[in-house]
Amino acid sequence: MATIPRRQTLKNTYRERYVYRRRMFVCIVLLMVMTGVLVSRYTQLQILDYDIYKTQSDRNRIQLMPIAPKRGLIFDRNGILLAENIPSYTLTVIRERVDQLDETLAIIGELIELSDDDIEQFKKRLRRRRPYEEVPLKFRLSEKEIAIIAVNRHRIPGVDVDAQLVRHYPQGELFAHVLGYVGRISEREQDTIDPVNYSGTHHIGKIGLEKYYEDLLHGTVGYQNVESNAHGRILRVLERHDPLPGGDIQLHIDAQVQKVAYDAMAGRRGAVVAIDPKTGGVIAMLSTPSYDANLFVGGISGKDYRALQNDNDLPLYNRALQGQYPPASTVKPLWALAGMYYGVVTPATRYADPGFFSLPNDTRRYRDWKRGGHGASVNMGQAIAESCDVYFYELAYKLGIDRLHDFGTRFGLGDVTGIDNTNERGGLLPSRQWKRDTRGSHWYPGETINVGIGQGFMLATPLQIAVATSVLASRGELRAPRLLAAVGGEPVEAPLLGKMEDVPESQWDAIQHSMEEVIYDVRGTGRSLRKGLQYRMAGKTGTAQVISIAAGEEYDSESLEKRKRDHALFVAYAPSEDPQIAVAVIIENGESGGGVAGPVARAVMDAYLLNSPDVASGEQQ
Numbered sequence: 001m002a003t004i005p006r007r008q009t010l011k012n013t014y015r016e017r018y019v020y021r022r023r024m025f026v027c028i029v030l031l032m033v034m035t036g037v038l039v040s041r042y043t044q045l046q047i048l049d050y051d052i053y054k055t056q057s058d059r060n061r062i063q064l065m066p067i068a069p070k071r072g073l074i075f076d077r078n079g080i081l082l083a084e085n086i087p088s089y090t091l092t093v094i095r096e097r098v099d100q101l102d103e104t105l106a107i108i109g110e111l112i113e114l115s116d117d118d119i120e121q122f123k124k125r126l127r128r129r130r131p132y133e134e135v136p137l138k139f140r141l142s143e144k145e146i147a148i149i150a151v152n153r154h155r156i157p158g159v160d161v162d163a164q165l166v167r168h169y170p171q172g173e174l175f176a177h178v179l180g181y182v183g184r185i186s187e188r189e190q191d192t193i194d195p196v197n198y199s200g201t202h203h204i205g206k207i208g209l210e211k212y213y214e215d216l217l218h219g220t221v222g223y224q225n226v227e228s229n230a231h232g233r234i235l236r237v238l239e240r241h242d243p244l245p246g247g248d249i250q251l252h253i254d255a256q257v258q259k260v261a262y263d264a265m266a267g268r269r270g271a272v273v274a275i276d277p278k279t280g281g282v283i284a285m286l287s288t289p290s291y292d293a294n295l296f297v298g299g300i301s302g303k304d305y306r307a308l309q310n311d312n313d314l315p316l317y318n319r320a321l322q323g324q325y326p327p328a329s330t331v332k333p334l335w336a337l338a339g340m341y342y343g344v345v346t347p348a349t350r351y352a353d354p355g356f357f358s359l360p361n362d363t364r365r366y367r368d369w370k371r372g373g374h375g376a377s378v379n380m381g382q383a384i385a386e387s388c389d390v391y392f393y394e395l396a397y398k399l400g401i402d403r404l405h406d407f408g409t410r411f412g413l414g415d416v417t418g419i420d421n422t423n424e425r426g427g428l429l430p431s432r433q434w435k436r437d438t439r440g441s442h443w444y445p446g447e448t449i450n451v452g453i454g455q456g457f458m459l460a461t462p463l464q465i466a467v468a469t470s471v472l473a474s475r476g477e478l479r480a481p482r483l484l485a486a487v488g489g490e491p492v493e494a495p496l497l498g499k500m501e502d503v504p505e506s507q508w509d510a511i512q513h514s515m516e517e518v519i520y521d522v523r524g525t526g527r528s529l530r531k532g533l534q535y536r537m538a539g540k541t542g543t544a545q546v547i548s549i550a551a552g553e554e555y556d557s558e559s560l561e562k563r564k565r566d567h568a569l570f571v572a573y574a575p576s577e578d579p580q581i582a583v584a585v586i587i588e589n590g591e592s593g594g595g596v597a598g599p600v601a602r603a604v605m606d607a608y609l610l611n612s613p614d615v616a617s618g619e620q621q
Contacts, residue, residue: 097158180208252281396452
């Protein structure tokens with residue numbers, strides 16, 4: 001069978017061109033759309049959103065770093081450095097540079113010692129940091145620890161060693177209660193401070209002068225813009241604004257006198273306060289025993305802190321500002337002046353002294369410290385010189401508690417003095433109203449008798465007693481005591497709180513003469529201090545009871561535990577004709593005001609007035 005040939009299809013050139021052109025058109029349109037999208041996106045990134053992405057880029061490359069200000073220095077009146085700043089090295093972490101924080105901390109723990117407290121405090125700080133802020137992990141790195149971190153930096157990106165100036169107290173425990181100390185900023189303090197001004201600062205004043213003048217000493221933070229690489233290493237500084245350092249301050253405190261007072265106390269529990277009556281400047285303020293404030297700067301260990309807390313002698317307790325003691329016989333000159341001021345007595349007024357005093361229609365006997373009394377009758381001068389209790393029982397009864405209270409407040413008793421320091425307590429000058437408010441009871445005459453010899457409810461701090469003595473020395477000028485003498489060379493005056501212009505000069509003369517007789521009379525309770533004295537001193541001894549002695553019983557020192565024995569007090573000012581220093585000393589359980597507390601005051605006065613190392617040592621000529 002013959003095959004039929006297949007019909008040949010003709011090529012359609014027109015159709016092919018049409019399809020080709022349509023496809024080319026679509027491709028061109030798609031290309032143009034994509035090009036437009038790409039141009040549009042480039043326009044948005046490079047022009048419209050330029051500032052946004054530049055900022056984000058700079059954040060990865062450029063950091064704003066705070067520069068902590070240098071803390072102001074503290075000097076004594078003679079330019080001796082009391083608080084300085086020394087270099088210290090801190091291990092810091094920038095959280096944004098660390099991918100795995102827990103892993104990084106584990107590596108660091110393998111390299112150097114990290115305590116649980118270090119990690120706990122670090123995590124607390126981490127929650128309150130600013131972006132890209134260095135957060136301290138461990139303070140006071142040793143040279144060995146610095147070297148280990150340097151060798152292993154490739155393993156711990158975002159971790160660095162930061163050099164800082166930290167507080168140091170070269171005098172150690174000599175000024176711990178005056179200066180206080182700085183310490184790490186706590187979580188509670190973070191809520192109260194200015195977060196900007198404390199950027200880059202890890203320490204703040206905790207107590208004492210360091211806290212009281214924190215705003216002055218801290219300064220103002222600076223900052224710098226730095227360029228860094230991907231590992232957080234600083235490549236260069238782009239911009240820098242230096243911080244303003246804290247102000248340097250000068251105190252009225254005399255470091256040499258403070259040292260003499262410290263040596264004279266010989267580790268006994270007590271306090272010494274010395275004031276310039278003319279200015280109110282605090283020349284010395286000591287509480288013993290003390291502690292080394294440097295322990296607290298970088299964070300005190302639990303072991304060291306427990307040792308201080310559990311010490312029976314309470315070294316952390318600032319006795320000068322917080323210790324409240326019966327002022328005992330040191331207030332007798334004040335009550336004698338009150339007696340003359342209110343017209344109850346004159347210097348010549350004499351009271352019988354059989355060795356005891358009884359209230360009218362009362363058989364109870366308030367005994368004198370000297371059995372048998374000080375003579376048939378006693379005048380004011382003899383009563384102060386020999387510290388006759390019976391005279392002041394009689395005087396207090398005739399004055400009454402209302403006048404005693406009102407007159408005592410004029411000497412700063414019963415209230416805080418206003419010193420430029422922290423945690424001062426106000427003592428207690430009792431009154432009828434005070435007893436009604438606190439005890440819900442009436443005031444009784446027998447309680448007035450006890451106030452007459454500085455006992456009973458009456459309490460005062462060593463600083464208050466020193467201020468009252470300064471008022472006697474200045475003849476009526478009550479000033480708020482001041483530690484700060486000058487800031488940047490500019491003097492700072494102590495505020496004048498009151499002036500007793502209504503008290504006649506003759507009455508001040510009588511009190512001063514009586515206080516001089518304490519030292520120079522053959523029966524004066526402070527007569528042992530006059531040997532070799534190169535200036536004229538006016539003083540008053542005191543012995544404060546720690547426990548009550550039943551009526552009719554004698555004080556027997558040997559039968560009492562040492563901590564139950566009487567406190568020894570002594571106050572004085574000198575030179576009496578032109579007072580330049582007023583001193584108050586209390587030695588817990590020292591018993592003898594003239595024999596134990598008196599020599600400490602004498603050593604302080606010698607050191608200040610004579611400026612002689614041999615005399616200042618307290619040796620009597």
